[in-house]
Amino acid sequence: MTEVRELLSNQLKGIGKSVPADAVLRHDHQYGLFATKSYEEGEVIFEESPLVILSGSTSSSTAPSSASSEKIKGQFLVSSFAAYNNEEKEATATIKDGDDEVHNTRSSLLRDLIIPSAIKSKLPCAAQVQKLRGMLLAAASYAALDQNSKCDDGIATLSRETKQKIFLLYHPPVSNSGDDDGDLDIETRNAINLARLALQACKELSDPKSNLRALVDRDNNANNDDFNHELLRLLLVYSCNAFEGGRIYHRLSRVNHSCNPNAVVGEGGDRSSGNDTAKSKDISVLKAACKIEVGEEITISYLGKYLYAGFPVRQKNLRVNKHFICQCDRCTNSTESEDDKKIKGDLASRIPCPICHPRTGRFLDEDVMFDDDADSDDPHAFKVCYAVPQNGMTAEERNLYCPSCGGATSASHDGSIRKKKEGMSIKYMHVAEEKVYERLSNDSTVGNNHKLSQDEDVHTERDIDQQFLQMATSTCGSQHWTVHFLNLSLMEESLASFHSTLMSMGEKPEEDAETMEELFTDIAEVADGLQRAFTFASSLHLKIDPAHWLFDYTVALARTLVGLGDEKSQKYGADWISKVENYAEKFEAQDMRKVVNAIKDAWKRGQRDDSGKEGDSPNRKRRKKH
Numbered sequence: 357m358t359e360v361r362e363l364l365s366n367q368l369k370g371i372g373k374s375v376p377a378d379a380v381l382r383h384d385h386q387y388g389l390f391a392t393k394s395y396e397e398g399e400v401i402f403e404e405s406p407l408v409i410l411s412g413s414t415s416s417s418t419a420p421s422s423a424s425s426e427k428i429k430g431q432f433l434v435s436s437f438a439a440y441n442n443e444e445k446e447a448t449a450t451i452k453d454g455d456d457e458v459h460n461t462r463s464s465l466l467r468d469l470i471i472p473s474a475i476k477s478k479l480p481c482a483a484q485v486q487k488l489r490g491m492l493l494a495a496a497s498y499a500a501l502d503q504n505s506k507c508d509d510g511i512a513t514l515s516r517e518t519k520q521k522i523f524l525l526y527h528p529p530v531s532n533s534g535d536d537d538g539d540l541d542i543e544t545r546n547a548i549n550l551a552r553l554a555l556q557a558c559k560e561l562s563d564p565k566s567n568l569r570a571l572v573d574r575d576n577n578a579n580n581d582d583f584n585h586e587l588l589r590l591l592l593v594y595s596c597n598a599f600e601g602g603r604i605y606h607r608l609s610r611v612n613h614s615c616n617p618n619a620v621v622g623e624g625g626d627r628s629s630g631n632d633t634a635k636s637k638d639i640s641v642l643k644a645a646c647k648i649e650v651g652e653e654i655t656i657s658y659l660g661k662y663l664y665a666g667f668p669v670r671q672k673n674l675r676v677n678k679h680f681i682c683q684c685d686r687c688t689n690s691t692e693s694e695d696d697k698k699i700k701g702d703l704a705s706r707i708p709c710p711i712c713h714p715r716t717g718r719f720l721d722e723d724v725m726f727d728d729d730a731d732s733d734d735p736h737a738f739k740v741c742y743a744v745p746q747n748g749m750t751a752e753e754r755n756l757y758c759p760s761c762g763g764a765t766s767a768s769h770d771g772s773i774r775k776k777k778e779g780m781s782i783k784y785m786h787v788a789e790e791k792v793y794e795r796l797s798n799d800s801t802v803g804n805n806h807k808l809s810q811d812e813d814v815h816t817e818r819d820i821d822q823q824f825l826q827m828a829t830s831t832c833g834s835q836h837w838t839v840h841f842l843n844l845s846l847m848e849e850s851l852a853s854f855h856s857t858l859m860s861m862g863e864k865p866e867e868d869a870e871t872m873e874e875l876f877t878d879i880a881e882v883a884d885g886l887q888r889a890f891t892f893a894s895s896l897h898l899k900i901d902p903a904h905w906l907f908d909y910t911v912a913l914a915r916t917l918v919g920l921g922d923e924k925s926q927k928y929g930a931d932w933i934s935k936v937e938n939y940a941e942k943f944e945a946q947d948m949r950k951v952v953n954a955i956k957d958a959w960k961r962g963q964r965d966d967s968g969k970e971g972d973s974p975n976r977k978r979r980k981k982h
Contacts, residue, residue, distance in 0.1 A: 357392040358401060358654060360610060386526065388612045389654045395644035397901075398942025401654065403624040403641045404608050407518050408501065410494035410594055411602035431496040431568035436561040437468040469493075475557050483676045483797060484550065487595070491554040492561070494594040494602050495587060499568035521606050527592035530585050547679035551591040558587070596679060599640070608640060613678070614655035615663060615670055615686040618899050620645045621656055622943060643943060646899040655684075657900075664893060664905055665837045666705035667747040668786075669793050686898075687747060701744035701757065703896050704837040707785050709743040709758035710765050710778040718784055719830040727834045731891075742835055751786040788831045792838040795824050796845070821846050840892050843885040844909060850882050851912040858919050882913055883932070890935065903939035910936045911951065918958040926959035 363386040395401060429437075469489055479485050501514050514522075528544045530551075540548070555575060562569040571587040578584035594602065597609040599621070608621065624639030648654065657663045662673050667687060674682050713724045729737035741760035748754040756765040765775075767782040821842055828838040857875055861868050886909055893902035903910070910932055917929030933955045940952045 358389050359392050360387050361390050362386070363388050387610055389607065389610050391648050391650055391652050391654055394650050395648040397644055397646050399644045401619060401642040401644060402607065403639050404605050405639050406603040406605050407521055408514065409601060409603050409638070410497040410598065427500045428493070428496045431499050431563060431566045432469070432561050433563050436470055438470055469561070472557060472560050475553050478553060481676065487677060488550060488554050488557065490602070491551070491591050491594060492557055494598070495554065495558050495591060496568055497602065498590055499566065499571055502567060502571070522593055522604060523589055525593050525597045525604070525609050527589055527596050530588050530592065543675055543679045543681060547592060547595055551588055551595060554591050555588050603640070605640070608642060611642065611654055611656050613658040613674065613682060614684040615657065615659070615682055616684060616898050617655045617657045618646050618648050618652065619643060619654050619656050620900070620904060620943065623945070645901070645904070661841070661905060664704060664896065665841070666789060667702040668749050668789060671749060702747050703744060705785065705789070706742040706744045706835055707781065708833040709741045709756070709761060709763065710781040711758060711763040712741040712761050715777070715781060720833060725829055725833060740833065745782065751783045754782055754786065756782060784831045785836070788828050789838055792824055792828055792842065796841060818846065818849055834888065835892060840889045844889060847882050847885055847909060850878055851909065851916065854879065854916040855919070879916060886910065886913060901939050903936040904943070907936050907939060911955070914955045918955055923959050930956045930959055
């Protein structure tokens, strides 16, 4: 059970004033969701269907379906989309699975919509261009839904009650003139400015006969009353509250962000039951990621994988995508450790201490760089001492503190040459972070027009990632977030290739032995990188289980080990799956829990097969030949 409370101030995080059940919430006030009972890890807090889905990514009755994707596109002029080869596009874009096909339609619309150059020039980064594209698709989806009567294709209209709930969600106040914006903080002004640019783009790109154009004209002709700017307010609601796929919720959209969240959002309904009704429901479920006490604010992460990144990247991501500066405990230099001591600073960005480990030029010495003895119990083993930066957006704001030597390092030090050289390590780290974040962001951005042949593309991208990994490791050491993110990116490609390698074995027996040797080496490297990622995630002392981040990688590795067929490899796979077994039981659907149990017990089945002298896997048989 939960209740909505009005947040008292940014300084009183997690403290809220109770709101009467019959009170009317204000869209320009900050609210939070608080627990009125205690929850254990994995316990369902509530399930909820979206009020509306402002994209073409689902066939829900409150969203445009795949059949109506042309209706969304029809809100725009034909000239608003990039010219492309229709036959080639259909060959690469059509996917049989319904959800994937519609998601691909949304990606296509985002990619092909041309942003007017005068508007694009006002956007400071590629991420904001992509954000504006999403806002345009949201506006078109809303226009497709906002009809006076039910259309022939079955698209449901938005009820007055649904609209009221949507516009009561938080969004900044707006006026026609914009004169009052100066009283708002910079992030709020940025949100309003981006919404106004989106409104301008809607006017330039929309078909004059479309419902989208009618909404734009109504906004532009409205008086200064905030409530008359329907489309501008809709764009702000979307920008501040939408979940993946443009989903907007009545309660779930009121759950605030924390960089140390105590809850997670997942898919609801029994999607493994085979029940068509259950599958068709677009339900999200909010679950406790750890124990939550009565009166504690319920928080989630808006960051995805970047929850595990350093302070500057988290703040930049939130400012661009959600228009606020995070002031959670983790972002204000304090994180609870297991022994209840306060650990100050940005743990995800720690680097080898420049005082304990002086650099030769820009790069770390090799033994410091890789820290191979980090987990060694040998008291004589070489140990790397790590310094933790303060939370800050610039290199000058990120002074290092080393718990081992007690020394402090500043990027703006005016002292000796040695101190200046030590301070340069912060600047090197800062530059490396910016480059890696740009690389990772570009990889995931829809609308990347860089095209190569498939094989050339894969090899080129992998080579580039390897170069970035080498740069990050030599600059930041093995415990920095950039190293783990790049390792996981490369790991994803390796895990995908293992299955095809195993399937191809047996076709050329003379090459199988060499292939298996290379495969074992690659698997060992993946396992080592994944173990380091688990260690890194645990060292951040977050409330959330590292398996929320690393579950898919772990299952893929364990599946590969089971696929090798021998008992030793299968037992090793069971060891790996045990790392995420508890997480899977509490947070994964029934189908995935079955997969986890099958991997865990594979070696036992192999023993039973061996006792009957039957059931050798093809991979085991192939190895017996050599």
